Amino acid sequence: MSCGCKTSGDSSHSCGPKKTASGCENVNTCGNSYKLSVFDWLSNINNPASNRCDIVEVRFKNDRKSFYKNVNNIPLHIGSVVTVESSPGHDVGVVSLTGELVKIQMKKKKFAEESILKIYRQANQKDLEVWQEARKKEDSVKLEARKIAHRIGLEMKVTDVEYQGDASKITFYYTADNRVDFRQLIKEYAGAFRTKIDMKQIGFRQEAAKVGGIGSCGRELCCSTWLTDFRSVNTNVARYQQLSINPQKLAGQCGKLKCCLNYELDSYLDALSNFPSSSTTLDTEKGRAFCIKIDVFKKKMWFAYVDSSMAWYDFDIDLVKKLIAKNKRGEKILPLEDLKQPDIPVHTIDLIQENNVDRFEKKNRGNNRNRNQNRPNNGGQAQGQQGQGQGPKKNRQERPERSERPDRSENSNANSGNQQRQQQRQQPKPQPKAQTEKTETSSDPEKKQQNPNKKNFKKKYPPKKDKNA
Numbered sequence: 001m002s003c004g005c006k007t008s009g010d011s012s013h014s015c016g017p018k019k020t021a022s023g024c025e026n027v028n029t030c031g032n033s034y035k036l037s038v039f040d041w042l043s044n045i046n047n048p049a050s051n052r053c054d055i056v057e058v059r060f061k062n063d064r065k066s067f068y069k070n071v072n073n074i075p076l077h078i079g080s081v082v083t084v085e086s087s088p089g090h091d092v093g094v095v096s097l098t099g100e101l102v103k104i105q106m107k108k109k110k111f112a113e114e115s116i117l118k119i120y121r122q123a124n125q126k127d128l129e130v131w132q133e134a135r136k137k138e139d140s141v142k143l144e145a146r147k148i149a150h151r152i153g154l155e156m157k158v159t160d161v162e163y164q165g166d167a168s169k170i171t172f173y174y175t176a177d178n179r180v181d182f183r184q185l186i187k188e189y190a191g192a193f194r195t196k197i198d199m200k201q202i203g204f205r206q207e208a209a210k211v212g213g214i215g216s217c218g219r220e221l222c223c224s225t226w227l228t229d230f231r232s233v234n235t236n237v238a239r240y241q242q243l244s245i246n247p248q249k250l251a252g253q254c255g256k257l258k259c260c261l262n263y264e265l266d267s268y269l270d271a272l273s274n275f276p277s278s279s280t281t282l283d284t285e286k287g288r289a290f291c292i293k294i295d296v297f298k299k300k301m302w303f304a305y306v307d308s309s310m311a312w313y314d315f316d317i318d319l320v321k322k323l324i325a326k327n328k329r330g331e332k333i334l335p336l337e338d339l340k341q342p343d344i345p346v347h348t349i350d351l352i353q354e355n356n357v358d359r360f361e362k363k364n365r366g367n368n369r370n371r372n373q374n375r376p377n378n379g380g381q382a383q384g385q386q387g388q389g390q391g392p393k394k395n396r397q398e399r400p401e402r403s404e405r406p407d408r409s410e411n412s413n414a415n416s417g418n419q420q421r422q423q424q425r426q427q428p429k430p431q432p433k434a435q436t437e438k439t440e441t442s443s444d445p446e447k448k449q450q451n452p453n454k455k456n457f458k459k460k461y462p463p464k465k466d467k468n469a
Contacts, residue, residue, distance in 0.1 A: 038097050038105065040078065055116065057097035057105060058084055061135075061162045062210045063224070065096065067111055071118045083127050083165065085117040088196070092123050092131040092165030127165065134163035141193060145172060148188045156180045159207045169196040175207050205230050208254040215252065222259055233257040240268050242294060271296045276320055283327050286335040289313075303336055313340050 038057075054070045068084050070076060080095045097105065106113070123131070142161040149156055156176040163170055170193060174180075182199055189197045202210070209223035223230070238250055238261060252258045275294060282289045282303060292312060293302035301320050302312045313336040315323075323333050333339065 038101065040097060040099055040101055042100055053098075053100055053102055055102050055106070056095050056119070057102050058082060058093040058119075059096040060091065060093045062160065063228070064162075066093075067102065067106055067116055068119045069116050072121070074119065074122060076119075076122075081123040081128065083120045083123045085120065086164060086169075089164065089166040089168040090120060092127055123165075130167055131165045134165070134167040138163060141170065144192060145189065148192065149185060152184055152188065154180050154185060159202065160210045167195070169198055171198045171200060173200050173202050173207075173210065175202060175204060203230075204254040204256060205259075208252065213253050215258075216249075217260075221253065223254075227259060230259065231262055233259060233261050237261045237265055240265060240272065242296060268296060275299075275317055276301070276324060280320070280324060282320075282323055282336075283332050284335050285332050289336055305336070311337075313337065315339065 054073070055067055056070055056076055057065055058068050059065045066084075068082075074082075076082065076095050076098060078095055078098065081092060082095060083090050083092055085091075105111075138161045141163075142158055145158045145161065149158060154176075155178060156174045158172055158174050160173040161170060162173070170189075172189070186197050186199070205223055208221060209227075212224040213221050215221050233256070235245060235257070237257070238245060241261070241264065243250065250257055250261070272294075275296075276291075278291050278294060280291050280301075284305075286305065288306050289303040290306060291301055292304045292309065295301075295314075299317050300314045301317060302314045304310070304312050319339070323339075326333050
């Protein structure tokens with residue numbers, strides 16, 4: 001676990017309630033609280049050799065690291081703030097690695113042991129105060145340096161400023177496309193800041209590592225967290241991975257191709273080793289066909305005719321190898337549409353049910369409606385309420401129960417006079433008795449039950465009369 005110590009060269013040092021030069025002893029071997037840190041996995045293992053490595057790795061602002069020799073055998077651990085040798089004066093940094101892993105890091109970075117400087121002491125309170133005061137000036141110095149460079153008319157960008165621990169030297173990191181003449185610029189900087197000036201040109205990737213940021217994947221930039229060596233990335237890497245050559249998507253914040261394109265390149269090259277060449281052509285009875293697309297994961301190749309390239313036909317790589325072997329023997333293969341096999345639908349089961357549109361719907365909603373419709377009627381009270389002009393929703397739910405209602409004469413008192421007149425107008429004219437008897441005998445008993453319902457419905461909701469008619 002990380003202790004959250006911020007003794008990584010920033011302007012604020014918060015190892016504990018008091019600022020001490022010994023750093024945070026709880027950091028120990030984790031190193032997770034530091035940028036570009038190295039995990040000391042040999043810390044809990046006793047060294048069988050009698051001579052212990054006396055070289056430690058010290059980290060300064062951002063990603064600058066160097067190796068120093070512990071000449072005075074000072075007890076140091078990860079997070080200790082030390083005062084080291086520099087030219088001129090001395091510098092203040094934080095120990096980022098100790099033990100045998102330092103030798104491995106030196107071999108990895110090809111650091112010569114002859115150029116190793118020494119550690120003076122653990123930083124005392126005076127060293128820390130000077131160091132922190134110098135770090136607080138860096139932002140204002142950077143802005144002033146940009147203004148001076150713009151006034152002179154130099155095509156360069158001051159990316160970062162770093163004070164030395166004793167404030168005797170300022171290092172300006174800049175980026176530029178062409179060579180820059182610093183003769184006038186250094187005179188202006190020396191007169192404005194009254195200290196020794198050092199200019200260092202860095203690349204655009206090193207600039208992104210110093211500035212930091214969030215990538216398109218939603219995480220911190222690799223170059224500002226753990227990546228130390230920058231390998232070249234070209235467009236062939238994107239072509240091997242079947243990616244569209246879109247500079248807006250393939251470029252990172254530095255403006256160059258993303259370093260993460262190299263991460264999966266070896267896996268793609270291994271998979272493509274089993275594929276025929278992308279420049280493969282097939283001689284068919286209908287004409288010559290060429291490869292237009294490759295799918296590495298499905299292990300398929302798409303072919304199209306030279307004359308009509310709009311129709312694509314996909315085949316497995318095993319079938320393509322057989323077709324290539326036939327062409328080598330001088331035989332022409334069948335047309336692509338005859339070789340195309342029907343796709344077998346794959347039945348998948350969505351265990352998480354993410355694609356279900358009804359996953360948030362209540363399953364018993366339809367059963368509740370049926371229960372409401374099948375409820376028994378509560379007698380004349382419900383009918384009286386409906387007769388007094390209840391809303392249309394309740395009337396629609398109780399339509400099948402209207403046959404049990406009393407006659408029109410019993411409910412006529414509840415209706416208004418206007419409704420009675422409209423109902424009387426809509427009543428059918430009286431027919432002769434003979435005709436009515438014939439219709440009653442001929443109709444089924446079910447129709448007899450349905451007719452009064454329709455009658456009541458028409459009487460209950462008469463059509464509105466148009467006043468303008």
